[in-house]
Amino acid sequence: MSDMTYRTLGRSGLRVSTVGLGCNNFGRPGSATESQEGTERVLHAAIEHGITLLDTADIYGYEYGRSESMMGRALAGRRDQVVIATKFGHADYDSPVPHWGSKGSRRYIRLAVEGSLTRLQTDWIDLYQLHTPDPTTPIDETLAALDELVGEGKIRYVGHSNLAAWQLVEAEHVARQRGGARFVSAQNEYSLLTRGADRELLPAAEAMGVGLLPYFPLYNGLFTGKFTRQGGPADSRIMRQRAHLVENAPWDRIEAYAAFCDERGTGMLEATIGWLLSRPAIASVIAGATTPEQIAQNAAAADAWAPSADELATIEAIFPTNEALTSY
Ligand SMILES: NC(=O)c1ccc[n+]([C@@H]2O[C@H](COP(=O)([O-])OP(=O)(O)OC[C@H]3O[C@@H](n4cnc5c(N)ncnc54)[C@H](OP(=O)(O)O)[C@@H]3O)[C@@H](O)[C@H]2O)c1
Numbered sequence: 001m002s003d004m005t006y007r008t009l010g011r012s013g014l015r016v017s018t019v020g021l022g023c024n025n026f027g028r029p030g031s032a033t034e035s036q037e038g039t040e041r042v043l044h045a046a047i048e049h050g051i052t053l054l055d056t057a058d059i060y061g062y063e064y065g066r067s068e069s070m071m072g073r074a075l076a077g078r079r080d081q082v083v084i085a086t087k088f089g090h091a092d093y094d095s096p097v098p099h100w101g102s103k104g105s106r107r108y109i110r111l112a113v114e115g116s117l118t119r120l121q122t123d124w125i126d127l128y129q130l131h132t133p134d135p136t137t138p139i140d141e142t143l144a145a146l147d148e149l150v151g152e153g154k155i156r157y158v159g160h161s162n163l164a165a166w167q168l169v170e171a172e173h174v175a176r177q178r179g180g181a182r183f184v185s186a187q188n189e190y191s192l193l194t195r196g197a198d199r200e201l202l203p204a205a206e207a208m209g210v211g212l213l214p215y216f217p218l219y220n221g222l223f224t225g226k227f228t229r230q231g232g233p234a235d236s237r238i239m240r241q242r243a244h245l246v247e248n249a250p251w252d253r254i255e256a257y258a259a260f261c262d263e264r265g266t267g268m269l270e271a272t273i274g275w276l277l278s279r280p281a282i283a284s285v286i287a288g289a290t291t292p293e294q295i296a297q298n299a300a301a302a303d304a305w306a307p308s309a310d311e312l313a314t315i316e317a318i319f320p321t322n323e324a325l326t327s328y
Pocket residue numbers: 021022023024025031055056131161162187188214215216217218219220221222224226235236237238269286287288289290291293294295297298
């Protein structure tokens with residue numbers, strides 16, 4: 001049986017598991033989830049462990065649409081058991097959908113959503129997220145187009161990603177003025193080593209009733225406890241593709257954090273997920289995973305450890321927000 005816990009996503013009726021699954025590993029070359037079989041093992045384990053929130057994007061999978069297509073196949077017959085979050089409109093990636101530089105436009109969104117629905121083999125997307133801001137399209141138009149899709153039942157809720165705090169607040173006020181769909185979630189990078197969202201974004205999200213889904217929550221896996229300053233497993237994403245993250249990490253601080261976890265008899269993964277879930281506005285930790293064993297460990301971390309006020313202060317002393325904002 002699952003010990004998963006669930007939270008409401010922002011000011012909405014959508015409940016999501018507090019540990020979700022980031023799906024940008026599906027199709028990733030060299031990972032255990034490069035194959036359809038590996039992906040299915042991870043997705044099915046997630047459902048077994050009570051993980052409901054699956055976060056993907058049209059661009060994930062190292063080939064446009066690949067992660068969504070793999071998920072569509074893997075979820076055949078199990079669609080009702082999960083909350084599918086996908087994204088459209090990342091400004092920095094190629095898209096087969098013609099856009100001429102405005103991926104938040106009504107025209108682009110209406111074409112993009114059909115592609116995602118087809119690849120995911122579903123009639124509806126639970127959470128449809130604008131991947132990055134589109135400076136060329138007024139947010140009013142993006143919201144109106146998304147609202148139409150909600151009305152047609154093609155999507156249920158809307159979210160955004162990589163917006164600045166002022167853009168989050170602007171979008172909320174535009175939605176209030178026009179009525180209809182509003183953004184219920186924000187995805188921004190946030191972890192013990194990337195705390196930029198602390199200053200403006202988290203308080204804004206909390207004040208506006210927007211749930212935060214932190215991305216790279218484990219800093220690509222650095223906070224799973226399997227790395228030291230000497231390195232980590234050769235088959236990990238970090239060692240295969242991003243060794244600089246180990247080389248440049250503030251190891252004195254991470255070792256102090258490891259000692260803090262040891263003193264409490266908790267693993268680094270459990271402490272990190274517990275810390276994230278204690279932060280304002282956070283609804284779910286959408287950690288990526290490449291094996292069923294990682295899924296089991298991440299799911300169990302949902303209610304394994306919660307920091308006291310003193311422990312939060314100790315973590316803050318190890319990774320001070322202001323220094324994290326500027327120097328890591
Ligand atoms: N909105 C955006 O712009 C944006 C940008 C980036 C990501 N995202 C979303 O955020 C999600 C999470 O980010 P992420 O997956 O890139 O990074 P992450 O969650 O910080 O790290 C995930 C990686 O850590 C390792 N790991 C996870 N659990 C583990 C465990 N229990 N034991 C050992 N290793 C473990 C796995 O890699 P290995 O097995 O390879 O070590 C896994 O792929 C993504 O999947 C995506 O959905 C969104």
